[in-house]
């Protein structure tokens with residue numbers, strides 16, 4: 001058995017049950033976030049701000065869907081764009097559209113110099129501005145399969161706006177992935193922020209799902225336990241509801 005004592009409460013679970021795995025995973029995420037381990041991985045030379053288990057799930061999703069277009073809000077150093085571009089290169093088609101409010105010159109230069117840059121388009125601007133959405137929509141065109149990753153500003157309001165603005169661009173049967181719902185779990189770590197207790201992507205995801213029945217949370221992509229994107233993989237119904 002595994003007993004966790006926290007804030008005067010005590011919870012005991014069977015270590016080998018799914019609850020036990022979830023508790024350990026949650027504790028790993030809290031400790032890993034304190035040690036900033038999500039900043040450690042690189043993908044083909046570029047820093048990617050994800051936990052390894054999420055990287056594995058993303059590659060599996062991309063290989064399964066074989067998208068024509070991947071849109072990612074939140075570019076940072078470009079590692080997640082390179083991850084998607086590398087999968088598209090192996091699939092043999094498709095492009096990645098990266099959106100960021102500020103693409104720093106050294107990051108832009110490194111992404112543009114990368115051997116996979118021919119599969120990447122960069123759009124600089126707020127992910128929720130009308131101008132950005134128009135540019136993304138134009139770039140997508142009539143693509144058959146479109147998948148969207150949201151990994152920019154992780155406030156509830158911003159993620160909810162992104163979900164509303166980008167979900168119509170997702171093709172039936174594909175996914176919109178809202179990253180970093182685990183912000184809800186790490187508000188109380190030493191490096192956390194008290195405001196994260198009530199302001200995080202998970203609230204946005206759950207509100208969005210209630211208002212948009214054509215999207216459902218697909219727990220398959222959280223099955224490794226450790227994730228920074230709990231409930232974050234939202235599947236669009238294959239036929240209009």
Ligand SMILES: C[S@@+](CC[C@H](N)C(=O)[O-])C[C@H]1O[C@@H](n2cnc3c(N)ncnc32)[C@H](O)[C@@H]1O
Pocket residue numbers: 047048049050072073074075076077078079080099100101102125126127128151152153
């Ligand atoms: C967590 S990082 C992205 C990490 C990246 N997806 C990866 O996996 O390596 C968040 C990024 O979002 C960008 N950002 C913050 N607010 C934004 C907004 N309103 N619109 C677009 N990008 C934004 C930041 O500039 C930052 O580069």
